[in-house]
Amino acid sequence: MTPSSLLATSAVRAAPALIGWRLRFRKQEAVIAETEAYQGLADRACHASKGRTPRTDVLFRESGTVYVYLCYGMHWMLNLVCDEIDEPAAVLIRGVEMPGSDPRRSNGPGKVTRQLGIDGKLNGTRLGEALELLPPLAPSPRLRRGPRVGVEYAGPRWSAKPWRWWRNGFPVVRPDLRPPPEQ
DNA sequence: CTCTAGATCTAT
DNA sequence: TAGATCTAGAGG
Numbered sequence: 001m002t003p004s005s006l007l008a009t010s011a012v013r014a015a016p017a018l019i020g021w022r023l024r025f026r027k028q029e030a031v032i033a034e035t036e037a038y039q040g041l042a043d044r045a046c047h048a049s050k051g052r053t054p055r056t057d058v059l060f061r062e063s064g065t066v067y068v069y070l071c072y073g074m075h076w077m078l079n080l081v082c083d084e085i086d087e088p089a090a091v092l093i094r095g096v097e098m099p100g101s102d103p104r105r106s107n108g109p110g111k112v113t114r115q116l117g118i119d120g121k122l123n124g125t126r127l128g129e130a131l132e133l134l135p136p137l138a139p140s141p142r143l144r145r146g147p148r149v150g151v152e153y154a155g156p157r158w159s160a161k162p163w164r165w166w167r168n169g170f171p172v173v174r175p176d177l178r179p180p181p182e183q
Numbered sequence: 184c185t186c187t188a189g190a191t192c193t194a195t
Numbered sequence: 196t197a198g199a200t201c202t203a204g205a206g207g
Contacts, residue, residue, distance in 0.1 A: 072199085073199075073202070
């Protein structure tokens, strides 16, 4: 499994598969521990549901493109673009684990980028340039899943989708969230 | 041009 | 539970 084949599929399939893969940036290494999928024009939680705009353009590009945007005026969100060209989809990196670092320093999307020193300059670059994606070193961990965080604005149909995954035992923020009864 | 909401985090 | 901080996108 190569980084390109991993991402050349829907975000809903790529997001759980990415857990355990490693990100390398400026000599730092981080193991992906929590992800969320944003899939397609129909997904009201996905920025691309607003259409192709200057901001969402990167989502329509080739898988392996890096999408970074500023949230709440102060937090950078790191995403990896998935799926085919012109099919907007991305996985949000919500949590990582770094050797010798308290995981509570990197268990949220804003914390991830702050910890690694990632900002908007990475937006539109491709994996392999500044940011690298490397295969797991350990066997696939057991995963847990639940609804995405902070997307209530998308309406109940989309905010209830259990499109968030994390490594069992990872100290996720908002552990109060439970998977919906059915989807 | 103005206005508003937002894929969050931290301290209170 | 509120405040920080700022920009894309929508509306006039």
